[in-house]
Every structure is written in structure tokens, then in C-alpha cells.
Amino acid sequence: MKDPGESGDVSTIKVLLVDDQELLRQGLRKMLEIEDGIEVVGEAADGAEALLVAAECHPDVALVDARMPRMNGVELISRLSARHPGVAAIVLSTFDEDDYIFGALRGGAVGYLLKDCTPEELVDAVRRAGRGETVLASPVAARLVAELRRTPAEPSVPRDAERLSAREAQVARLIATGASNREIAARLLITEGTVKNHVSSLLRKYGLRDRTRLALHLKHTPEP
Structure with a gap:
């Protein structure tokens, strides 16, 4: 084991x-x-x-x-x-x-x-x-x-003033696939700390409270 x-x-x-x-x-x-x-x-x-x-x-x-x-x-x-x-x-x-x-x-x-x-x-x-x-x-x-299916859907994209940066969009797509912070960092050649910062920014922009809901939300909405 x-x-x-x-x-x-x-x-x-x-x-x-x-x-x-x-x-x-x-x-x-x-x-x-x-x-x-x-x-x-x-x-x-x-x-x-x-x-x-x-x-x-x-x-x-x-x-x-x-x-x-x-x-x-x-x-x-x-x-x-x-x-x-x-x-x-x-x-x-x-x-x-x-x-x-x-x-x-x-x-x-x-x-x-x-x-x-x-x-x-x-x-x-x-x-x-x-x-x-x-x-x-x-x-x-x-x-x-x-x-999540019973609750009202969150907006599928951030507000106009809160559009995702190119890097945030890359991180969001990988989160939707179930990738961990370490895997995202390796794929994008950035540090895990930078990934965590992007995750925090995504949570704020989508108005979500935790990574679990963010991953499920991104998985079932159009690509950012």
C-alpha cells in the first residue's frame, strides 16, 4: 500500500x-x-x-x-x-x-x-x-x-469587469478536468503558490466559496 x-x-x-x-x-x-x-x-x-x-x-x-x-x-x-x-x-x-x-x-x-x-x-x-x-x-x-442541480445556477461567466486573464482561463480549464494544484503548476510551468493565487482569484470572480464548487461549476459551463 x-x-x-x-x-x-x-x-x-x-x-x-x-x-x-x-x-x-x-x-x-x-x-x-x-x-x-x-x-x-x-x-x-x-x-x-x-x-x-x-x-x-x-x-x-x-x-x-x-x-x-x-x-x-x-x-x-x-x-x-x-x-x-x-x-x-x-x-x-x-x-x-x-x-x-x-x-x-x-x-x-x-x-x-x-x-x-x-x-x-x-x-x-x-x-x-x-x-x-x-x-x-x-x-x-x-x-x-x-x-447543485437543484440550486439556481451561478452565472456561467464572470461579470464584464471581472473577465478572466489568459492565465486564469488556463488554470480554470485544468481545474475543470480535475487537475490538482501540483499538476496545474507542472503543466503551466508556474509555482504551486501562483496556482493558489489564481484559484483564489477565480473563486472571487465567480462568486464561489470553495474549490469543490468551482471545479463542478467549471466542468458544467462553457470554457472561459
């Missing part, structure tokens, strides 16, 4: 585990620590504790339970996004209820997995989130698409 990347020369993905069940945290730690390129740097039993631990251990990815005492996963992710925007949060939950799914994604989560996923799926999700990709369990993705 070890597959850190094609070259093997990749930075370690630091993971924070957030779940009120200690037994589950121990199991996740043991499963992830045998993987090359993944290090569990912290644990927390609820959202309030997770905010303190995140400030100390500076994780790249947070695996977050949806239901926890004191502060649930949805509220935690919103606060993590505000205080630690570099942390890619993945919900790992037993529940696939709309309030949790859409609340977490609106709050800034990059993924939502169910606890019946396989170890291989979880490890792959951590790696993909560490690369800046979005990770959704199949049932969750289907619910998200259905919800």
Missing part, C-alpha cells in the same frame, strides 16, 4: 487526527504511520482541542469526525479554514447527512469520506488532499451533484 509518489522524493504529509473515540484514533495512527511520506503529528478528541493542537503541530491534512462534543466537525472546519487556511480538512464520518456534508464543504473541507471506506481509500485520500485535490466518497459526490 506504500506509494508516496513516482519519484519517491516528496515531502512528508503531516496529519492531525480529530475524533472523540480514542480507539479509532489509535487505529488510524497505526494504519497511517506504516505509510511512507505520511506522519501523524497530533491528535485531538474534539474541535476545541484540535484548534490548539493545530497551532502547535502545523498539519497539512486534518482527518475530522463530524460529531464530537464541545465543537463538532463542521464548526471546527470553518474555524480551521479561517485560522489555518493551509490545512486540508477531510471529514471521516459514519453519517452522510446533508447538514454535515454541505456544512463541511461550505466551511472549507476538501473531502468527505465515510468510515466504511477501505484503508487504501483513506490513505489515497490523505495523499490527494496533501496535493491540494478534492476527495469525495461516491455517495457524497452524488449528493453534491444532485444538490
Whole structure:
């Protein structure tokens, strides 16, 4: 199951585990620590504790339970996004209820997995989130698409005053194909930081709140 990347020369993905069940945290730690390129740097039993631990251990990815005492996963992710925007949060939950799914994604989560996923799926999700990709369990993705189809469509193009630059249009086309920030940077010969800046600009111009909605929006609208 070890597959850190094609070259093997990749930075370690630091993971924070957030779940009120200690037994589950121990199991996740043991499963992830045998993987090359993944290090569990912290644990927390609820959202309030997770905010303190995140400030100390500076994780790249947070695996977050949806239901926890004191502060649930949805509220935690919103606060993590505000205080630690570099942390890619993945919900790992037993529940696939709309309030949790859409609340977490609106709050800034990059993924939502169910606890019946396989170890291989979880490890792959951590790696993909560490690369800046979005990770959704199949049932969750289907619910998200259905919800987007029910809601009023966003404008298909930005306002005249907010037209995309040539580079933004290139980034938008690659996002629509599902490319990660790293893949976009390699294709366009720019840094990942520059890609992130373009993604932020695209979110502002399209009036969208997160990359997941941006990717789905661009996938189902005419090329910019």
C-alpha cells in the first residue's frame, strides 16, 4: 500500500487526527504511520482541542469526525479554514447527512469520506488532499451533484469587469478536468503558490466559496 509518489522524493504529509473515540484514533495512527511520506503529528478528541493542537503541530491534512462534543466537525472546519487556511480538512464520518456534508464543504473541507471506506481509500485520500485535490466518497459526490442541480445556477461567466486573464482561463480549464494544484503548476510551468493565487482569484470572480464548487461549476459551463 506504500506509494508516496513516482519519484519517491516528496515531502512528508503531516496529519492531525480529530475524533472523540480514542480507539479509532489509535487505529488510524497505526494504519497511517506504516505509510511512507505520511506522519501523524497530533491528535485531538474534539474541535476545541484540535484548534490548539493545530497551532502547535502545523498539519497539512486534518482527518475530522463530524460529531464530537464541545465543537463538532463542521464548526471546527470553518474555524480551521479561517485560522489555518493551509490545512486540508477531510471529514471521516459514519453519517452522510446533508447538514454535515454541505456544512463541511461550505466551511472549507476538501473531502468527505465515510468510515466504511477501505484503508487504501483513506490513505489515497490523505495523499490527494496533501496535493491540494478534492476527495469525495461516491455517495457524497452524488449528493453534491444532485444538490447543485437543484440550486439556481451561478452565472456561467464572470461579470464584464471581472473577465478572466489568459492565465486564469488556463488554470480554470485544468481545474475543470480535475487537475490538482501540483499538476496545474507542472503543466503551466508556474509555482504551486501562483496556482493558489489564481484559484483564489477565480473563486472571487465567480462568486464561489470553495474549490469543490468551482471545479463542478467549471466542468458544467462553457470554457472561459
